[in-house]
Amino acid sequence: MDFVYNLLVALHLLGMAAVVGGWIAVRSGRTVTAPIVWGARAQIITGLVLVGIASAIKDDSHEVNNAKIAVKLVIALGVVAAAEIGAARARKGRDTGPLLDVAGGGAVANVLVAALW
Template sequence: MDVVKYLFVAVHLLSMAAIVGGWFARFRTPSVTAVQLIGACGAVLSGLILVGLAEMGDGSLNHAKIGVKLVLALAVLGAAIVGTLKARKDQPVSTGLAHAVGGTALINVLIATLWH
């Protein structure tokens, strides 16, 4: 069971790297990329699976932290969907929307590491 957990941890970390890395790569000309959308989907799904796996085990979870992270992850996913749809229709993606995707994901990473 540990192998499965570690695989989903790896997927979760790679998903967050795709979101934040895509944001840093396009920082001067902000846009939302398909890689960020895929990363947002992967982060939400792998995060939910990791919570489910942790609940099945004997460990305890900080449900307030999980709730805050889920709300932020869904906000990132929603902004990534809107930004990607605008980019596909050749409509301009606002700077605020592009920075919301990366910035909110970065805040989510900071919450994950600093909130104990």
């Protein structure tokens, strides 16, 4: 039952991301936009702060799974790299290739790691 509940949490968050992200994307056109880059940066900063606070609190409901955090950090660094490079190319009017999908797909992968691991 836990797995079904956590899967629903993942779907719930992805649904929210689809509505908010879709709204931003439709308003901005299909490229790597500034909100994607700022969102990717924010995930790394907020994630690291969450880990710091959870480590400081040290009770049963704030245990830090270091393997999971390492995987999320690697994926998040890939997301932010794709977003930064894609946005820089878009600013110069160059084709962003698969970078938008790498950033978006990486973020979805991290939602699944966060909710299911």
